[in-house]
Amino acid sequence: MDVGSQGTRKGEIIGGRYRLTESIGKGGMAQVWRATDLTTGRDAAVKFLRPDSEDLHQLNTHERRAELDMLRARFRREGILLGRLDHPGIPELYDQGSHQGMPYLVMRLVTGMTLYNFLAHHAPLPLTVAAAAAAQAADALACAHTLPVVHRDLKPQNIMISDEGVVALLDFGIAKPLGMGVTQYTRHGSTLGSRGYQAPEQILEKEPTTRADVYSFGCVCYELFAGRAPFVVEETKGLIEQHLHQAPLPPSLFSAGIPEALDDLMLGMLAKDPEGRPTVGEVLDVLRSLAPRPGDPEPRPRLRHDPTAPLRFPLDRPSERRPKVSTVSAPHADEEWLDARVVERLCEAAEHEIQEGDPEDAVRRLGDLAVRARVEWGSRRPLVRRVWELAAEGLRLAGDCGGAARLYHGIAADLVHGDGPQERADLAILRLRVAECRLAFGEIEAAIGAIEAAGHVAAGLPEPLATRVEEVRHEVDLDVTERLADPGTAQG
Incomplete structure (x- = not known):
């Protein structure tokens, strides 16, 4: 048993x-x-x-x-x-x-074969098969990076090819959201990631950006296309020293038929300097140009777990609605109306999470309920705005920059009524928070514009309101200054 x-x-x-x-x-x-x-x-x-x-x-x-x-x-x-x-x-x-x-x-449940086992059984791979697997994995990684989230442990063992040929990224156990107020869950002296796939900055225990994932994914792609890892243990040099200091050889030296564009891409992904690596979007553009297209023939010999199938027959790709995550005390989706008392208790729980500096379940559930509360109760009920504000603040502190930005923007667009001093101050702060969240996506110029605009608003407000705006404006200004001073912390 x-x-x-x-x-x-x-x-x-x-x-x-x-x-x-x-x-x-x-x-x-x-x-x-x-x-x-x-x-x-x-x-x-x-x-x-x-x-x-x-x-x-x-x-x-x-x-x-x-x-x-x-x-x-x-x-x-x-x-x-x-x-x-x-x-x-x-x-x-x-x-x-x-x-x-x-x-x-x-x-x-993803049933199939890990990429590690797939390579063990089928390497060397035809170019189109390798490109199909790499392009699907890159597309999933691009989704994570738009949040933005760093996976931090990309390797063949954490990539699955399903029975239908769909490539899936597994194990987000050490993934990290980028953004403001993100709690660190790493012991000092512990190096996250897996040996042979860590970016140089991970080995050196520096704060990783999405470019660290690009490096790890470059190691995976190198194995897909070249049939071997970019670095192997040598008598004179270990893996760590090579990843830190040695340039890899072009993969075309180990596998025939690799185009020059792919050689350049692999070497760029494995650059020691994070700023020298392409973004995952740029990686995806190259991989898609090499991947199979609808109607292309299947590979020979035939593969049981065929990563080309979803690209050759995109309309046959199974689609499944995402099941709703169950929550014990939040209102259920099939209830006729939201219960204001339940929502108020959820707001209290979210406030407690935010005060404790660990926004988790209650904040997430408020975010799920925000649109529904607006539809059922309208835009002028105070509880609706409280739901949106707590969800936005909690998501921002949790590092969910995209979700927080959408909520802050929604409050500014629909839940602030009037044009008095209080409303002008609220709008200035909301726009600053949107800009702050969008910094995680590299939108520095937009943030600078929001800072300048908020300064003009604050100049025309009475003292208590002006002070509130200036406090948030100062926070965002410091974030912009830090990012400009350290380009490595910008979104990759």
Whole structure:
């Protein structure tokens, strides 16, 4: 009988809904089970945090407790990120909760073969097959980077080719949202990522940007196209030294038929300086030009897990509506009307999360309810604006820059009424917050414009309101100054 690390067993029902059927994977800090959703009948993947890993047993009691707290926080953040990433190449989040004191995530089950095993069975790959797999993975990575989120652990073992040929990015366990107020869940002296795929800045324990993912993905692409890693252990040089100091050879030296544009792309992705690497969008442009198109013939020999299939037959690609993540105390989607008392309690919970500096579930649920509250209650009910403001502030602090910017913009456009001093101050602050969030996407000039405009508004306001505007204006100005002084922190 399958037994999990925290005592979970085959046949056990999790959250009153998911029956565990078999253990399908175990990593250093997590275990994944296949489960049957008793409500829908479909299979799902249930990921548990492992509290009994070997690494934890080597720590003393105090260190183990601190490490577990950090891992739980990472696990919660992974759930938040998966709940926001909407792409066929990223397994969507179905549900989350706690079982026997340990958190779990329920996700779409991806059945197929890891890219690691695919390469072991089929390398060297035809150019179109490699390009199809790389282009699909790059498209999913581009979705994560628009939030923006850094995966931080891209490697063939964390990329899956499904039975239908859809390439999926797995394991966002150490992924990190970029932006203001993001809590760090990393111990000093710990280097995240996997050996042989870490960007130089990760090896040196510098703060990674999306360009770190581009480097790691460059290592993966090199294996796809060249049939080998860009660096291998040598007698005189180890992997770390090569990743830090040695330029890779063009992949065309190891595999015939690689065009010059692809050589240039791989070498650019593996540049030591993050600013010398292309963005994932630029990577995707090159890969798409080499990938199969609708109607192209299937590869020979035929592949069971064929990454060209979704590109050759895009209309046959299965589409599935994202299931709504269940929430215990938030209003359900099938209720006829929102209950104002429930929403008020949710606002109180969100305020507490924000005050504690750890916006999580309540903030996320408010964000999910914001549009519905506006539709049902109109734009002038104070509770509606409170929902939108708390959700925006919480998402901003959680690093969800895109979600926060949309909410701040919505408040400014629809929930601020009148043109008195208070309203002018509110609008100036909201526009500053939008600009602050958009800084994560590299929009520095827009932020500078918002800072200047807010200064003109503040000059015409009475003292208390002017002070409020100037405080936020100063925050955004400092952020802009830091980004201009350190280009490496800009969005890649």
